[in-house]
Amino acid sequence: MRDADAGHEPRLILLCGLPGSGKTTLAKRLAREIPAVRLCPDEWMADLGIDLFDEGTRDRLERRFWAHAQQLLRLGQTVILEFGFWGRSERDEKRLRARGLGIPVELHYLRAPIDELGRRLEARNGRGECGTVPITRQLLEG
Ligand SMILES: Nc1ncnc2c1ncn2[C@@H]1O[C@H](COP(=O)(O)OP(=O)(O)O)[C@@H](O)[C@H]1O
Numbered sequence: 001m002r003d004a005d006a007g008h009e010p011r012l013i014l015l016c017g018l019p020g021s022g023k024t025t026l027a028k029r030l031a032r033e034i035p036a037v038r039l040c041p042d043e044w045m046a047d048l049g050i051d052l053f054d055e056g057t058r059d060r061l062e063r064r065f066w067a068h069a070q071q072l073l074r075l076g077q078t079v080i081l082e083f084g085f086w087g088r089s090e091r092d093e094k095r096l097r098a099r100g101l102g103i104p105v106e107l108h109y110l111r112a113p114i115d116e117l118g119r120r121l122e123a124r125n126g127r128g129e130c131g132t133v134p135i136t137r138q139l140l141e142g
C-alpha cells in the first residue's frame with residue numbers, strides 16, 4: 001500500500017490556490033500515487049476548443065464536474081478537483097456535500113509569494129503548455 005492512500009478509503013481532494021501555485025503539478029502526482037481521477041477545467045476547456053476566459057462555460061463545466069465527482073465518490077473512487085477554490089463558499093459547498101455522503105475531504109492550500117507566481121507563470125506561458133491558461137502579471141494581480 002502506498003502512503004498517499006493509506007486504507008484506500010475514497011476521498012475528495014480540493015486544490016486551492018492562485019494560478020501558478022502548483023495545483024496541476026500536485027494533482028498529477030497525487031493522481032499517479034493514489035491513484036485518483038483528476039478533474040481539471042483548464043485542460044478540458046482547451047481540449048474542447050473553449051476560450052479559457054469564458055467564465056460562464058467554466059462555471060457550467062465545474063458544476064458538471066462536481067456532479068460527476070459525486071458519482072465517482074459514491075463508487076469508491078478518489079477524486080481531485082483543480083478548480084482553484086478561491087471562494088470560501090465554493091470550498092464549503094463541496095466539503096459539506098462530501099461529508100453528507102460520508103466521504104473524507106482533504107483541502108490542499110497552495111501558496112507562494114506573488115513574485116514567485118509571476119516568474120512561474122511567465123515560464124509556463126513561454127512554454128505554451130496545452131491546457132494551461134496564459135496568465136499575465138496584470139491578471140495575476142487582479
Ligand atoms: N512547488 C513548486 N515550486 C516551483 N515551481 C513549481 C512548483 N509547483 C509548480 N511549479 C511550476 O510552476 C508552474 C505552474 O504550476 P501549475 O501546477 O501549472 O500551477 P496551477 O495549476 O496552480 O496554475 C509550472 O510550470 C510548474 O512546473
Ligand SMILES: [Mg+2]
Pocket residue numbers: 023024025042082
Ligand atoms: Mg492548473
